[in-house]
Amino acid sequence: MRTSNRPKHVGILVETDDSWGRNIVEAVCRFGRGRGWTVLITPRDPQGRLRLPTVWNGDGVIASLRSEASVRHVESLELPVVDVGNMVPKHDWLARVATDDAARGVMAFDHLRERGIEHFACYAPPIGRYSDIRSLSFKEAVEEGGFECAMYESTSEDAAGWLTNYSNVRQWLSTLPRPLGIFAADPYPARQLVEICALESVRIPDDVAVLSGDDDDLLCNVASPQISAVELASHRIGETAAQTLDRLMKGRRPAKRPVLIPPLRVRERHSTDILAMADHEVAEVLRYIRDNAGQGMTVSDLLREFPISRRRLEKRFRAVLNRSPAEEIRRVRMAHVGRLLLDSDIPIAQIAVEAGFATSASLSQAFRQHFGATPSEYRRRNDLKEN
Template sequence: MPAMRQVALLIETSRGFGRGLLRGVAQYCRENSNWATHFRPHGLGDACLDWISDWRGDGILVRTENERIADAVRRPGVPVVELLGKLKHQQQVPMVRVNDRSIAKIAAQHLLDRGFHNFGCCGYRIGNYPFLDIRVGAFRQYIEEAGYPCSMLHVYDLYVGKSRLSWERQQARIAEWVKQLPKPVGVMAVTDDRAFDILGACRMIGALVPDEVALIGVDNDECIGQLTIPPLTSIDPDPPRIGYRAAALLDSLMDGDPPPSEIIYIEPRGLVKRQSTDVLAVDDVAVSEAIRYIRENACHAIHVSDVLAHVRSSRVTLETGMKRAIGRTIHQEIHRVRIETARQLLAATNLPVKKIAVDSGFRTVQYLTRVFTEAVGIAPARYRRQSRIEP
């Protein structure tokens, strides 16, 4: 029997993302590995490093928040896999993380689909988290490519390290920014933490969520999700899959394999819709009602004629209004909702593909497979495999 590998886990337990990473690492250990893990619960950036100074092990998985942690894990001959990438020099270390551009695209598309023409994005001070800067920049790019302006706000992170702003001053700054945004507005917060701050600022100035400010966060943190009023729409970056892939990479490095030449990016799991974006920013009553009817009934085998009968409008008038509001025809919106439903069912359930085809409005597996492959680029079965934890 091969010797047990001693692996240190410097991953925080104070946030849902870190706990998700640890779940993925744990699954890898159960399935593949002869690891003995060394771990102490801690917050991001608050790791107690007394034990690791004398630790003699074989590999390290780490979220490097500061130079103190970077110095502690820097040791000759011990492979390290990075899971945060905050420090520039740590970006040369083998790294696994979520695809931030994909997160931005999901957020932008969701708010565009809600019919918004005004947008904002709130992140941290530029340079604090390089990959979150990419997330913010990509969101702005997608919105501007759609033909709309995007207001930006960058403020310090009060929860990590030393901040130059008190909580009251930061909230006042966010509130002033929200107040000057043209309404209704769709806003992406770069994390759920930042979304929590924005919701507080909205309450300070009396801005209604989602009617005036539709807000989407990132991380799908279960604790923040329970604290927010209204419940927060968020993007699930799939931390268990990131943790699983990072563990697999560390195992290969401990085997002596060469490190990857580039960062390994994991696609986010998808959008978790809640009340904070449950609104349509469409002035045309008929168009708004048509979109809502489609999103509630598209999977029930409805046709364009059913939508026209429901809103009592001519096809030319309604098509023109929908193209102006969301950039799609009636048929295209029905099609989009069905594809999105199939994606969610494939990723989040173990339902047979035949049942998913029926539940998403495609009726047959053959029809679902043809349309899904055309829209997504891969077949439903392969999409399901890629959506699950795997090396």
């Protein structure tokens, strides 16, 4: 029998075989320590499934629900539940805190399009790690951008053993135009895609640029070439899920709508290090911007470096990227500031100097216009590892 004065017992049914799951668990446990929770992490039944034991006397559950069987299990507990995934339908009796798949799709498309890619595909074999929403969101972003997206069609062989089903993937790749940007649903299919391209002598990123829909410190970094990935706000998802569960255990009802957390950024690695555009002069200008925008360059600097008029440069940028040189400089500059905020402990005043801003206030104003948050809010909201 549960008593009100004992610590809350919380079960975490989240796989820890990737960075996303480990970050979720870490953030939940950090929040729980501050509340005096007793936490049971990833318990399994004799079949190896994530299941809470019948002897467990719990108060709430945070889970990544991947099947109807897992839904039935947590429902039978008759406890407050927060789902941190998006693989099963949302039920009224549970709360959900998950990645905003639409924002992920747009971010992935923008990253590939910024490299001049005009041919797109999505590789998301059914391996039980993600929902169709992830790939469909990327497809929708591509089509809204005015392009077509080739979708990998799964077969019975994929369901039986996708890791060895190279022949179907090779055949699919052979039918697609180059240069091609492929969104792989997560690091597992992304890694497989890189391996298949190596076997087929398909050059990455020159022929095929590969972008994973989620990041993993091991899989994305040990691949050859290393794989670019959408970095999710997994610590923030875990923290928000824990806060939500805390309210549910105090008697609040689950919200009908899920809480959707946008991804942080694309972590760029070699697999998308390409500027695949017919206008080679614009490509050279873009390389120059990416090498120098973090130091506070201007359009005037571009005109001094390249023998082209401002009007012609503007026209060609609009034709290739649908934005002006000034907008591209600002975008790259803000991305540079964002990386410094998340990847370092450098004070914001020093970041302002390194990024070419006169004062911290001018950086804060420009950053808020671009990201909708001040640098300090952005760092605090998105980098929960140090909190």
